[in-house]
Amino acid sequence: MSVDERREQLIAVALELFSRRPPEEVSIDDIAAAAGASRPLVYHYFPGKQALYEASLRRAGRELSARFEEPAEGPLSERLYRVMGRYLDFVQSHGPGFAALLRGGSVAASAGTSAVIDDVRRAAHDQILAHLAIPAPSPGLRLTVRAWIANAEITSLEWLAERSVPLEELQLHLVQEFVASLTLTAAREPALAAELSSFFADERPDGPTGRLVQDLAGLFAVPGILDAVTALTAGAPTTEAPATDEPASAPVDEPSAQATEGWAATSHE
């Protein structure tokens, strides 16, 4: 093996070990043994375990960032769904060892590891903004994207620890939460509304956004919910706020056409 090949091989072996176990449970001897190398040879390439840990984290970061690459084709939610599939696959294979680092409780945390994590978050952020294709994204939209990335990180780490829902559900839910966050941001920022219109027009009924809309339609068909929500619009016929400390009585059903008039009548122009 050449010097470069040996170095890359040691990083690959270290990444494999560090992906499975926390850094305090991986020794230079473990890495040497798994690489078929001697301990002095490992030290010849890396000054110590921390350097090897950071090199393997850098490689993991590059691998993860590469998974964010996605052609700008098809409905946005379906692109994001494919990206999340690759991301969650990565979390499954590399997450166990790096979870403590991401949660802020790893002894191996350093300025070096922090820089790698920041780079990956920035790559995710930039990819999403590129797919949104919105010229000059507002600070509010950038914050929405960053918050959603944090959501994806934490949710997938929680999932890794408990696996309380099927992975495919998580994949779908994360995408749908992005769609919801984007819609909320557009509701606050009129300049985004036109973008949202073409976003929804590009989506398909059987994609993540379509399924979200159908689930919400099902929810609002549950007696009482649409009426309670409609009562919250300022221009709605029934603007009387219910008593706040008492249990809510079921609101009287109204024809949904009338309920919608209340929604549509409230314009923020």
Place this chain on the structure above:
Amino acid sequence: MSVDERREQLIAVALELFSRRPPEEVSIDDIAAAAGASRPLVYHYFPGKQALYEASLRRAGRELSARFEEPAEGPLSERLYRVMGRYLDFVQSHGPGFAALLRGGSVAASAGTSAVIDDVRRAAHDQILAHLAIPAPSPGLRLTVRAWIANAEITSLEWLAERSVPLEELQLHLVQEFVASLTLTAAREPALAAELSSFFADERPDGPTGRLVQDLAGLFAVPGILDAVTALTAGAPTTEAPATDEPASAPVDEPSAQATEGWAATSHE
């Protein structure tokens, strides 16, 4: 000063210093000087800077958890809004020094600091579930609450670094994002739908949820959006998916009553 008083005073002084600067920029000498104590006296109480850092972080964690306490009175979004006001006030006063720790890039991170952070997150999670008052919350709902806590953490840390939006906006948006996440979770989990009905019935038009609903109503009044969304419901009159790779053409306007029939017709019962 008694032994206990002196100990508490040192922690208070350390917390003040560690809240403003990263731990590597605070020395035992700084703490001794600010406390009007000698360096040996500080070492008499604490074996070193890390121990003092962890003690001050524990106190910060207790202070923060206490801010989550809120009487179970009034609309839920208004309770959460008050809590977020106190939380963001804490972030402003203590965040600068602990931001690196929460972001996972602090040299002072340890099993001890990790335990404190986990305790605070758990306190936030338990408080929210207590206010929701939902018996036996599902794994999906718990995940939603945890993800939203992560959202609040990251968003407020980002805000601290950039202050790109007014703090009051952030306070409102975080609460509204919780309401949206809760609604999404209920859309996926029919058992939650009844809870959501009484949640909305308790809300007021001028509260965070009311303002969110009004903003969304304004958004859906923008030409094209409601129609594009309605087209995504399986039972809608226009279920034809638009071509996905081409820019969306503006959908034809339809009376909103008809659009709503599409929504309401899609039931998941």
